[in-house]
Amino acid sequence: MDQREEICRLEYTAARMRKRLLEVVYQAKAGHIGGGLSALNVLTALYFHTLKVDPRQPEMENRDRFVMSKGHCVEALYCVLEEKGFITPELLHTYGAYKSPLAGHPTVKVPGIEVNTGALGHGLPIGVGLAIAAVMDKKTYRTFVLMGDGEQGEGSIYEAAMAGSHYKLDNLVAIIDRNGLQISGETESVMSLEPLAKRWEAFGWDVIGVDGDNMGCIVEALDGIDFRNGKPHLILSETTKGKGFSCMENVLKWHHGVPNEDEYRRCIEEGDALIAACRNVLMER
Numbered sequence: 001m002d003q004r005e006e007i008c009r010l011e012y013t014a015a016r017m018r019k020r021l022l023e024v025v026y027q028a029k030a031g032h033i034g035g036g037l038s039a040l041n042v043l044t045a046l047y048f049h050t051l052k053v054d055p056r057q058p059e060m061e062n063r064d065r066f067v068m069s070k071g072h073c074v075e076a077l078y079c080v081l082e083e084k085g086f087i088t089p090e091l092l093h094t095y096g097a098y099k100s101p102l103a104g105h106p107t108v109k110v111p112g113i114e115v116n117t118g119a120l121g122h123g124l125p126i127g128v129g130l131a132i133a134a135v136m137d138k139k140t141y142r143t144f145v146l147m148g149d150g151e152q153g154e155g156s157i158y159e160a161a162m163a164g165s166h167y168k169l170d171n172l173v174a175i176i177d178r179n180g181l182q183i184s185g186e187t188e189s190v191m192s193l194e195p196l197a198k199r200w201e202a203f204g205w206d207v208i209g210v211d212g213d214n215m216g217c218i219v220e221a222l223d224g225i226d227f228r229n230g231k232p233h234l235i236l237s238e239t240t241k242g243k244g245f246s247c248m249e250n251v252l253k254w255h256h257g258v259p260n261e262d263e264y265r266r267c268i269e270e271g272d273a274l275i276a277a278c279r280n281v282l283m284e285r
Helices: 003-028 033-050 071-084 123-136 155-166 196-202 215-223 252-256 261-284
Strands: 065-068 143-148 172-178 206-211 233-238
Touching (some): 003 033, 003 215, 033 071, 033 172, 033 252, 065 123, 123 155, 123 172, 196 206, 196 233, 206 215, 215 233
Parallel strands (some): 172 233
């Protein structure tokens, strides 16, 4: 499979999961759909291109580790885990139901999830610990941590950033889903982050900026990481909140919102059209 065909395959997979995420949130009448949609390209590239994980062996000793620090967007991760084969469609249908293990934040009760997350600012410190453990145990697994941009106001992130640089954790990759919106408004109004790239560079990290709405750019960035350069890596992924559905894109209320029947119908139509377009491109390869 050539690289362009690989990108088309990933775009098709992401399109299918956008529709699936919409269905899951609509059925459960709960979920953080906006940030899930903005992160889906990165999640797709990780699980279907980069991560060394096996749903048949979810606790495989030298598997890569993934930490969903922006745990409130777990519905997107559940869709990815279903598509990858870690969980069944029957289990995903229970999301939000009484006694379902699929809660509103990641939990280790779910196959394929490494750690409980949800309290923002905790994911990167855990990732640093996992990366240090790999070095101490002489293991080759890499650790990937997905954070939100609103989450960057948490001080624990910067303590972890200093530790990652101090211990030269080049087996650690942090990703910021930079969609510019958080629950209470624009990130730059709530707590300004810029210049975000320079901030992380000052902490001693290898910073890579990407268009997170472009699958090819994400894959190129992930493939280009130098895991022997003595620096932890930060991918600054510029994305669109609510990506894929016109009524949701860059609209704050979809940080935590459930579509009504009319919005759902229109989004399903857009989702089907995107899936068909991606399928047609893939068939032409």
